[in-house]
Amino acid sequence: MLKISVLAGIILRDALLRSDLKPNLGLRLNRSEGQLSLKLNGFYLNDRIIWCAGTPLIVVDGLVEAELGDAIIDIDDVNEDNDLVIRRSI
Numbered sequence: 001m002l003k004i005s006v007l008a009g010i011i012l013r014d015a016l017l018r019s020d021l022k023p024n025l026g027l028r029l030n031r032s033e034g035q036l037s038l039k040l041n042g043f044y045l046n047d048r049i050i051w052c053a054g055t056p057l058i059v060v061d062g063l064v065e066a067e068l069g070d071a072i073i074d075i076d077d078v079n080e081d082n083d084l085v086i087r088r089s090i
Contacts, residue, residue: 002050002058002065005074009052011082016055026056031064036086
C-alpha cells in the first residue's frame with residue numbers, strides 16, 4: 001500500500017493550498033513510459049486518496065498502487081530542494 005511521510009504530506013499540502021485550487025483536486029500518481037509523475041486531477045470511483053489534514057493529496061488508481069507495492073512518498077534527504085522520492089519496501 002502506498003503511503004506518504006508526514007514531511008512530504010505537509011510540503012505537498014502547503015503547495016496545494018498556496019495554489020488556491022478548486023476543492024476536491026489532488027495530485028494523481030501516473031505511470032507513463034516507465035516514469036512516475038504527479039499531475040493535478042480529480043478522483044474516480046476506484047481511486048484511493050491519501051489525505052492530509054482534510055486536504056486530498058495523492059490520488060492513485062489500483063493498478064499503479066499494486067505495481068508499486070508497499071512504498072512511501074517521502075522527501076529526498078540528499079539535498080535541500082524538497083525533491084520527492086518513492087521508497088519501496090524490500
